[in-house]
Amino acid sequence: MAVIQRTKTIKIMERRNFVRILGTAAVATPVLGHAFAACSGESKKQVFEGHAFPQLPYAFDALEPAIDAQTMELHYTRHHRGYFDKFMAAANGTEAASRPMEDIFANIADYSPAVRNNGGGYYNHWLFWENMTPSKTEMSAGLTKAIADTFGSFDQFREEFGNAAKTHFGSGWAWLAAAPDGGLFVTASVNQDNPLMSDAPRQGKPLLALDVWEHAYYLKYQNRRAEYVDQFWKIVNWEEVSRRYV
Numbered sequence: 001m002a003v004i005q006r007t008k009t010i011k012i013m014e015r016r017n018f019v020r021i022l023g024t025a026a027v028a029t030p031v032l033g034h035a036f037a038a039c040s041g042e043s044k045k046q047v048f049e050g051h052a053f054p055q056l057p058y059a060f061d062a063l064e065p066a067i068d069a070q071t072m073e074l075h076y077t078r079h080h081r082g083y084f085d086k087f088m089a090a091a092n093g094t095e096a097a098s099r100p101m102e103d104i105f106a107n108i109a110d111y112s113p114a115v116r117n118n119g120g121g122y123y124n125h126w127l128f129w130e131n132m133t134p135s136k137t138e139m140s141a142g143l144t145k146a147i148a149d150t151f152g153s154f155d156q157f158r159e160e161f162g163n164a165a166k167t168h169f170g171s172g173w174a175w176l177a178a179a180p181d182g183g184l185f186v187t188a189s190v191n192q193d194n195p196l197m198s199d200a201p202r203q204g205k206p207l208l209a210l211d212v213w214e215h216a217y218y219l220k221y222q223n224r225r226a227e228y229v230d231q232f233w234k235i236v237n238w239e240e241v242s243r244r245y246v
């Protein structure tokens with residue numbers, strides 16, 4: 001009970017901070033919403049209004065036992081927040097402050113390491129939170145077929161993605177991404193890089209992200225990264241992943 005109460009208090013504090021950042025202006029268009037609306041073919045044009053620290057879509061303890069509340073709280077309030085604040089400091093006074101992240105990543109060679117690393121951290125964690133959920137979700141028919149066509153079966157996809165996450169050396173991310181021609185692929189990235197970056201080994205739109213930095217699992221799993229990766233499948237938000245694949 002005490003834990004739940006504390007979680008709620010922190011959530012409210014975060015919300016206050018969030019509102020303070022945005023000031024009195026209308027709530028900024030979510031960067032992801034902007035990006036994915038632009039990709040979805042629905043011609044509802046949205047105007048980019050700047051960067052904002054996103055709200056966690058669930059309570060800190062919502063993904064227990066796969067991800068424990070303490071890890072989630074530290075990861076969101078310290079790590080993710082830190083990337084966002086440092087990105088904003090690096091972008092302040094430059095055109096990056098008013099440019100969608102996808103545009104920045106598409107021209108990443110033009111930017112400083114501070115924008116790359118912290119902008120990547122800001123964006124990747126946002127994707128990561130949104131592609132997890134405590135609820136049971138279903139994959140769309142379109143994505144189900146694309147995964148079967150590409151990998152042979154869902155189990156084979158899960159094995160390939162799992163291996164990418166488990167064997168990636170050092171800090172980084174595992175991804176399911178869609179190439180410009182629509183083809184799916186699994187890849188891993190170092191540090192806070194992602195497949196949208198113009199110098200990525202293979203470029204594409206991220207559909208599913210998994211953080212394999214030690215800060216994402218060490219409190220609960222210590223050195224057992226494979227166990228963390230196996231637990232991840234229980235909390236994937238397939239509805240959100242399907243939405244990204246349109």
Ligand code: MN
Pocket residue numbers: 075079125211213215216
């Ligand atoms: Mn992280």
